[in-house]
Amino acid sequence: MIEFRTRDVGEITVVDAAGRLDLVSATLFREVIATGVARGARLFVVDLAEVVFVDSSGLGSLVAGLKLARRVGGDLRICATSEQVDLVLDLTGLGRVLHPYREVTGAIASF
Amino acid sequence: VRSPRSDTRYSVAAPATDRGLTAVHDLLDRVRDEHAEFAAIDRLSFRTAIAEIVANVIDHAGLAQGSLIELDVVMSPNMIGGCVTAAGRPVEYELPDSVPLDAERGRGLLLATQLCDIRYDHVDGVNSWRVTRVVEAHSAPTN
Numbered sequence: 001m002i003e004f005r006t007r008d009v010g011e012i013t014v015v016d017a018a019g020r021l022d023l024v025s026a027t028l029f030r031e032v033i034a035t036g037v038a039r040g041a042r043l044f045v046v047d048l049a050e051v052v053f054v055d056s057s058g059l060g061s062l063v064a065g066l067k068l069a070r071r072v073g074g075d076l077r078i079c080a081t082s083e084q085v086d087l088v089l090d091l092t093g094l095g096r097v098l099h100p101y102r103e104v105t106g107a108i109a110s111f
Numbered sequence: 112v113r114s115p116r117s118d119t120r121y122s123v124a125a126p127a128t129d130r131g132l133t134a135v136h137d138l139l140d141r142v143r144d145e146h147a148e149f150a151a152i153d154r155l156s157f158r159t160a161i162a163e164i165v166a167n168v169i170d171h172a173g174l175a176q177g178s179l180i181e182l183d184v185v186m187s188p189n190m191i192g193g194c195v196t197a198a199g200r201p202v203e204y205e206l207p208d209s210v211p212l213d214a215e216r217g218r219g220l221l222l223a224t225q226l227c228d229i230r231y232d233h234v235d236g237v238n239s240w241r242v243t244r245v246v247e248a249h250s251a252p253t254n
Contacts, residue, residue: 001133020136023166024129053136055162056218057170064215084155091225097212 001025002051004032012108013041018050021058029058033065033076042074045107049080059094066098077107119146121184127174127197135165135182146186153246156226157191163223164195164240167204172238174199193242201233 002019013036021029033044044065048054054062066076079101081089089095101107123138125131139158146154161182168180174197183194210218223229223242230241 022132022136022162023170024132053158053162055159055166056222057166057216059218060215063213067213067215083151084159087152087155088159088222091222092210092218093212 002028004029006032006036008041009045009108011041012043012045012111014104014108015044015046016050017046017048020053020055021048021051021061022053022055023057026057026061029061030064030068033068037068037072037074042069042072043111044069044074044076045104046076046078047080047104047107048078048082048085051082051085054085054088056088056092059088059092062098063094075111077101077110079104079107117188119186121186122182124179124181127169127172127178127180129169131180132162132165132169135180136162138182138184142184142186149186149191149246153191153244157193157242157244160223160227160229160242160244161193161195163219164229164242167219167223168195168197168202168238168240171204172197172199172202189246191244191246195240195242197238198236199238202231202238204231 002017002021002025005016007014015032062078069076078098080103081100089100101110121138121142123134125134139161143154165180178197178199181196185192204220206220207217210221227242227244232239
């Protein structure tokens with residue numbers, strides 16, 4: 001299971017995630033980003049500090065979120081990745097696309 | 112880091128649904144918590160590979176409604192092994208050489224094979240995926 005909470009920091013929407021981002025929860029994550037875009041958000045930071053596991057479906061949902069944000073002229077960053085998330089980002093090459101930051105503040109400052 | 116002196120076995124049977132995937136994760140959480148003696152990279156790799164296989168079975172294997180997935184795990188001094196089984200028709204998979212970076216699907220099996228040795232078989236109406244990761248054995252404490 002997973003929980004998402006969103007908060008605005010200036011024009012940036014921070015998505016705090018907690019739990020597993022996997023086949024079960026990937027659709028929900030897409031909906032969180034889509035809902036943000038629908039209300040006018042363009043810039044997203046996804047805080048993965050409390051995410052204990054990400055599988056390929058979860059990675060796919062992050063890619064989908066990134067594409068959705070870029071479609072409206074925005075972008076998406078991820079941060080605070082665990083050792084497991086770093087492992088799958090590295091093996092899939094998605095670290096080069098999703099650019100993980102160590103902390104929320106660094107991800108916010110990168111925009 | 113040390114390995115156990117003898118095999119430790121775990122198993123779970125769960126519906127081939129989202130709820131079943133959660134049950135598998137719960138078992139893998141237990142394995143992780145009870146086997147800190149294995150290197151983190153081995154535990155993470157095995158866990159990720161098993162989760163990918165189970166998710167793939169649930170999402171793509173076309174199992175009949177009400178089907179069960181069974182997972183057996185063995186933690187051995189030199190190896191971490193798992194076997195995922197599900198009754199049903201043979202499953203045909205196509206393992207891609209690579210996946211485009213902007214793809215939203217299709218990475219699961221490739222990722223699993225990068226982390227562990229995966230062997231698929233279909234015998235007597237049962238699909239099985241054997242997942243193996245060889246680990247470096249270390250001396251156990253003598254006390």
